[in-house]
Amino acid sequence: xxxxxxxxxxxxxxxxxxxxxxxxxxxxxxxxxxxxxxxxxxxxxxxxxxxxxxxxxxxxxxxxxxxxxxxxxxxxxxxxxxxxxxxxxxxxxxxxxxxxxxxxxxxxxxxxxxxxxxxxxxxxxxxxxxxxxxxxxxxxxxxxxxxxxxxxxxxxxxxxxxxxxxxxxxxxxxxxxxxxxxxxxxxxxxxxxxxxxxxxxxxxxxxxxxxxxxxxxxxxxxxxxxxxxxxxxxxxxxxxxxxxxxxxxxxxxxxxxxxxxxxxxxxxxxxxxxxxxxxxxxxxxxxxxxxxxxxxxxxxxxxxxxxxxxxxxxxxxxxxxxxxxxxxxxxxxxxxxxxxxxxxxxxxxxxxxxxxxxxxxxxxxxxxxxxxxxxxxxxxxxxxxxxxxxxxxxxxxxxxxxxxxxxxxxxxxxxxxxxxxxxxxxxxxxxxxxxxxxxxxxxxxxxxxxx
Numbered sequence: 001x002x003x004x005x006x007x008x009x010x011x012x013x014x015x016x017x018x019x020x021x022x023x024x025x026x027x028x029x030x031x032x033x034x035x036x037x038x039x040x041x042x043x044x045x046x047x048x049x050x051x052x053x054x055x056x057x058x059x060x061x062x063x064x065x066x067x068x069x070x071x072x073x074x075x076x077x078x079x080x081x082x083x084x085x086x087x088x089x090x091x092x093x094x095x096x097x098x099x100x101x102x103x104x105x106x107x108x109x110x111x112x113x114x115x116x117x118x119x120x121x122x123x124x125x126x127x128x129x130x131x132x133x134x135x136x137x138x139x140x141x142x143x144x145x146x147x148x149x150x151x152x153x154x155x156x157x158x159x160x161x162x163x164x165x166x167x168x169x170x171x172x173x174x175x176x177x178x179x180x181x182x183x184x185x186x187x188x189x190x191x192x193x194x195x196x197x198x199x200x201x202x203x204x205x206x207x208x209x210x211x212x213x214x215x216x217x218x219x220x221x222x223x224x225x226x227x228x229x230x231x232x233x234x235x236x237x238x239x240x241x242x243x244x245x246x247x248x249x250x251x252x253x254x255x256x257x258x259x260x261x262x263x264x265x266x267x268x269x270x271x272x273x274x275x276x277x278x279x280x281x282x283x284x285x286x287x288x289x290x291x292x293x294x295x296x297x298x299x300x301x302x303x304x305x306x307x308x309x310x311x312x313x314x315x316x317x318x319x320x321x322x323x324x325x326x327x328x329x330x331x332x333x334x335x336x337x338x339x340x341x342x343x344x345x346x347x348x349x350x351x352x353x354x355x356x357x358x359x360x361x362x363x364x365x366x367x368x369x370x371x372x373x374x375x376x377x378x379x380x381x382x383x384x385x386x387x388x389x390x391x392x393x394x395x396x397x398x399x400x401x402x403x404x405x406x407x408x409x410x411x412x413x414x415x416x417x418x419x420x421x422x423x424x425x426x427x428x429x430x431x432x433x434x435x436x437x438x439x440x441x442x443x444x445x446x447x448x449x450x451x
Contacts, residue, residue, distance in 0.1 A: 011041070017194065019045045020233030027054060034058075036065035040078065047085065047195055050235030052273055055085055073115060076105035080118035087125055089274040096126065117146030117155040124162060137166040153191040157183050161200040165207045168344055173211055173380045180204045180216065188223065197227065198237035205244050210344050212377070212384035214419050218248050239268035243281050250288050253422040258288050279310025287315045291423065295322060314352035321356055330360045337369075347376045347385060354392040358399070366396040387415035391428055398431060402438040409435065 010025035023045035026038060034042065043058035059082040066075035079102035086095035099122045106115050124139035144159025146152070164179030183204065187197050201224040208217040221244040228234055228241050246261030262285035269278035286301030298319050302312040313336055320329040333356045336349050350373040357366035370392035377385035394408035409432045416424040433448035 011038075014041050014045060017231055018233075019048045019194075019231065023049055023051070023054075023233075031057065031061045034061070036062045036069070036071070036074065036078070039065060040081070043081070043085075044193070044195060048198075048231070048234055048236045050272060052085075052089060056082065059085060072105050072108055073113060076102045076115040077118065079105065080115055080122060083122050084118065084125075087122065090276060092126070092129065095122065099123070112146075113150060114146070114152055114155060117143050117150070117152070117159075120146065121155075121158065121162070124166075128166075133166055133169040137163065137170055140166050153186055154193050154196045157186040157192045157200055158196050160186075161203045165203050168207050168211055169342060171343070171379070173382075176207065177211075177213060177216070180207065184220065184223075194231065195236070198240075201227065202237065202240045202244075209244075209247060210348065211380045212347065212382040212388065213380075214248075214251060214382075214384045214421075217244070221245055221248050235268070239265045239272075239277060239281070242268065243284060246281075246284060246288075250284070250291075251419075251421050255288050255292055255423075259285060262288070276309050279305045279308030279312075282308065283310055283312035283315060286312055286319075290315060290319050290322065295319060314349055314356075317356060318352055321359055326356075326360050329356045330362075333357070343376045343379070347373065347380070347388075350376075351388045351392055354396055358395055363396060363399055367393075370396040383415055383419055384421075387412050387419065387421075387424065390415065391424070391431070394428070394431055394435075398435055398438070402435040405435050406432065 010022050013025065014022035023042065026034060026042040026045065031039060039058045039062035043055045043062065046052070046054035046058060059078055063075050063078035063082060066072075066078055079098045083095040083098035083102065086092075086098065099119060102115060102119055102122075106119065120139045120142040124136045124143065127133075127136035127139060140159060140162035142159075143155055144163055147155030147157070147159045160179045160183035164176040164183065167173070167176030167179065183200055186192055187200050192200065201220060205217050205220050205224065208214075208220065221241070224237070224241050225245060228238050242261045242265035246258040246265065249255075249258035249261060262281050265281040266278050266285070269275055269281060282301045282305035286298040286305065289295075289301060290298035298315070302316045302319065305312040314333060317329040317332040317336075320326075320332070333349070333353045337346070337353055340346050340349060350369050353369045354366045354373070357363075357369060370389065373385070373392050374389040377389040390408045390412035394405040394412060397405040397408065409428050413425055413428045413432065416428060429448050429451055433445045436442075436445035436448060
């Protein structure tokens, strides 16, 4: 097969989504023999296959080829793609440099097309890293506006997903979830490119988990798994997919399967040059091992997560509580609450805070934390948060008013059961049993505790 025929075949294979074969066909030729468009396709294939070195080299060659041909707008687009790839790998300073180069070229070309949209996407990521969610949201909405004006499915969909995620952080949870739903239509209809589709899945699943929308998180995790399985040789997003599957399995009580998924994710992340994402998977693994009673294994996982730059809280504080180290657990959760003002992130701390504060005997602080969680749950409107809030209120009320705790606990048991979360149902039923025993109903208490 001559070189031209091989390159034509590579394009056909690429269009069918067979990334590994397309990659090998293009990568077998020197970069200098590839056109700018072929180099871009090679970069995409390499990205999906986890070949970061080839991805970056191919994007840079595409940039140089477009620039040499006087194609300023196309060169600017390649520069933005290279910036995004570098930022995703943790090379933020180098990514910012390519953004500056893209901006200069966009200005020279008076370009208001797709390159400007991707430049705004890069700006959005920098603002998120800086903690400026308001400015990040403005950038995401600009990406969305560019996509709609240009009728560009990739920009429109990543703009919708990013706008939705950032609306969660700017007290617009219901609007954010509506953006997710619209973006998911485009993904499931196959309207967007594979790299964008993978990012959109992860952005939205993580967002749904943050606000306790387990129905969407479960459905979209299943969709992400099927999407990954349809693409032979895919490496990108498979680590995230394993983490998301493990998180859902944990919620549904499949603890050993969850550990296996987290182990798979950790292995994939550690095989990449940028290993920081392994921190989340290690922390999640620690949470499951703690629930299973393997406290030493949980402690090791938490230590390893911290080694990758991820603070494994509040799981670590709950581990200390399980070992009877109430004072360190209390100090940690108070510190975490003090430095975490945002409702989305507080909603993930408050259930653990109520458990630790109650164990420490600070019932007034526990009740305040539980009421705050209830306010957040009402604002977000997601069943898992309503369940967690009812459970927290029941726990905080139990010692002083066992009869008053029972309605909260019954509500929590119903909601957790509806969501298919057997471990949480069991924890609530233990609290119900304690309340019944405190009220002198020993036989009903024994039935709850036995169940």
